[in-house]
Amino acid sequence: MNIRTLCLGILSFSDATGYEIKKMAEEGLFSHFVEASFGSIYPALTRMTDEGLLTCRSESQDGKPDKKVYSITDQGRTELKGALTIRPSKDKFKSEFLFIMLMSEHLDQNHVSAVLAQRARELEDELEMIRACGAQVTKPGGRFINGYGEAVIQAAHVYVSQNLDFSTTSEEPTGTQIDDPHLNVDAAE
Amino acid sequence: MNIRTLCLGILSFSDATGYEIKKMAEEGLFSHFVEASFGSIYPALTRMTDEGLLTCRSESQDGKPDKKVYSITDQGRTELKGALTIRPSKDKFKSEFLFIMLMSEHLDQNHVSAVLAQRARELEDELEMIRACGAQVTKPGGRFINGYGEAVIQAAHVYVSQNLDFSTTSEEPTGTQIDDPHLNVDAAE
DNA sequence: GTGAACATGTAACAAGTTACATGATTGA
DNA sequence: TCAATCATGTAACTTGTTACATGTTCAC
Numbered sequence: 351m352n353i354r355t356l357c358l359g360i361l362s363f364s365d366a367t368g369y370e371i372k373k374m375a376e377e378g379l380f381s382h383f384v385e386a387s388f389g390s391i392y393p394a395l396t397r398m399t400d401e402g403l404l405t406c407r408s409e410s411q412d413g414k415p416d417k418k419v420y421s422i423t424d425q426g427r428t429e430l431k432g433a434l435t436i437r438p439s440k441d442k443f444k445s446e447f448l449f450i451m452l453m454s455e456h457l458d459q460n461h462v463s464a465v466l467a468q469r470a471r472e473l474e475d476e477l478e479m480i481r482a483c484g485a486q487v488t489k490p491g492g493r494f495i496n497g498y499g500e501a502v503i504q505a506a507h508v509y510v511s512q513n514l515d516f517s518t519t520s521e522e523p524t525g526t527q528i529d530d531p532h533l534n535v536d537a538a539e
Numbered sequence: 540m541n542i543r544t545l546c547l548g549i550l551s552f553s554d555a556t557g558y559e560i561k562k563m564a565e566e567g568l569f570s571h572f573v574e575a576s577f578g579s580i581y582p583a584l585t586r587m588t589d590e591g592l593l594t595c596r597s598e599s600q601d602g603k604p605d606k607k608v609y610s611i612t613d614q615g616r617t618e619l620k621g622a623l624t625i626r627p628s629k630d631k632f633k634s635e636f637l638f639i640m641l642m643s644e645h646l647d648q649n650h651v652s653a654v655l656a657q658r659a660r661e662l663e664d665e666l667e668m669i670r671a672c673g674a675q676v677t678k679p680g681g682r683f684i685n686g687y688g689e690a691v692i693q694a695a696h697v698y699v700s701q702n703l704d705f706s707t708t709s710e711e712p713t714g715t716q717i718d719d720p721h722l723n724v725d726a727a728e
Numbered sequence: 729g730t731g732a733a734c735a736t737g738t739a740a741c742a743a744g745t746t747a748c749a750t751g752a753t754t755g756a
Numbered sequence: 757t758c759a760a761t762c763a764t765g766t767a768a769c770t771t772g773t774t775a776c777a778t779g780t781t782c783a784c
Contacts, residue, residue, distance in 0.1 A: 383633050
C-alpha cells in the first residue's frame with residue numbers, strides 16, 4: 351500500500367488537508383500501519399488532484415498560508431476500491447527491539463535490561479493510547495482494528511513483562527498460557 | 540536498522556554466503572523483522588568487505604559459480620555493537636490487511652469475509668512455522684524472540700477468529716479476556 | 729523438459745525521507 | 757525568547773526493489 355492509497359483512504363472518511371493527513375498517520379487509528387512525511391504527502395495530493403481523483407478548495411486564513419482542503423471524487427473512490435480489492439500482502443513488521451534481543455549475547459547485559467524495561471513502558475503507553483483512542487471510534491472497521499491493536503500489544507506487554515530478565519537467567523521464556531480454541535492444528539509439541 | 544546491520548548480525552553467529560543470508564531473512568527467526576533482496580545484500584557485502592568489516596573467501600564448486608563465504612572481523616563486531624547500542628526506534632508495522640478492515644464499509648462484504656477467513660488461516664500457518672522453528676532454537680536471544688512472535692501471532696489469531704463476522708453484525712468486537720498482571724495503569728474503561 | 733534450488737552480480741528504477749525555505753501565532 | 761503548532765512545498769538524497777544476465781544440477 352502506498353501513500354496514494356493511504357490519502358484516498360483517509361479522505362474517504364472526511365475532507366482533510368495535507369497537514370491533517372500527516373497527523374492522522376502519526377496518531378490515532380491510522381498510525382498502526384503507515385508512515386508518511388510531508389515530502390510524500392504533498393506531491394501525492396497534487397498529482398491526484400491533477401488526475402481527477404481529488405478536488406481541492408483553498409481556504410484563506412490570516413497569517414498562515416492558505417489551507418488546501420482536499421475531497422475525494424467518485425473516480426477517487428473507484429481507484430481506492432480497486433487498490434483494496436487485491437488480496438492483502440503479508441504484514442510487514444520491522445523491529446529493532448527484537449533484533450537487539452536476538453543479538454543480546456554480544457551486548458552488555460545492563461544495556462539489554464534497560465532496553466527491555468524501556469520497551470515494557472512503551473508498550474504500556476501504547477496500550478493506553480489505543481484504549482483512549484478506542485473510546486472515540488464508532489465505525490465497525492475502526493473498532494475492529496482498535497481491538498486488534500489492543501489484543502496484540504497487550505500480548506506483547508505480558509510477554510515482555512514476564513521475561514524482563516531472560517538475558518541474565520537461563521530459564522525458558524515463559525510461554526503464553528492462553529489457550530486458543532480456534533486452533534485445531536495440534537502444533538504445540 | 541539497515542541491511543548492513545542485518546548482515547553483520549547474521550554473520551556474528553556464523554559465516555555465510557549472500558545467498559544464505561537472503562534465505563535466513565526469509566525464513567526462520569530473522570524473517571520476523573527484515574526483508575532483503577539480492578540487489579541490496581550483495582552490494583552491501585562487497586562494500587563492507589572493502590571497508591574491513593568482513594573478510595571473504597571463495598570456495599569453488601563445480602558447475603555452480605564460486606561460493607563466497609563471508610566472515611565478520613573484529614572491526615565488524617565493533618560496528619555491529621555500535622549499531623545496536625543506540626536505543627531501538629519504534630517498531631514499524633505495516634498492514635494492508637488492517638487497512639482493508641478499516642475501509643470495510645466501502646467494500647463488498649463477501650470480499651471482506653473472504654479476507655478475514657484467509658487471514659485466520661495465514662496466522663495459523665505462521666504460528667505453526669514459529670513453533671516448528673522454535674524447536675531448533677537454543678540461544679536465549681532466539682528463544683526470547685521466538686516466544687514473542689508466538690505470543691503476538693497467537694493473540695492476533697484469537698482476535699481474528701473471534702471477530703470473523705464483524706463487518707456483517709453490529710456486535711461489539713470481542714476484546715481480550717486475558718488479564719495483564721503487569722499493567723498497573725487502570726486504563727480499561 | 730520444465731521448474732526449482734543453487735549461486736552471484738549489475739543497472740535502471742521506484743519510493744519515500746531529510747533538509748531546507750517561508751512565516752505567523754501561541755504558550756512556557 | 758525559544759520551542760511548538762499550524763501550513764505548504766521542493767530538491768537532493770538514500771535506500772532498496774525489480775528485472776535482467778548467466779549457468780548447473782536435480783527431481784518430477
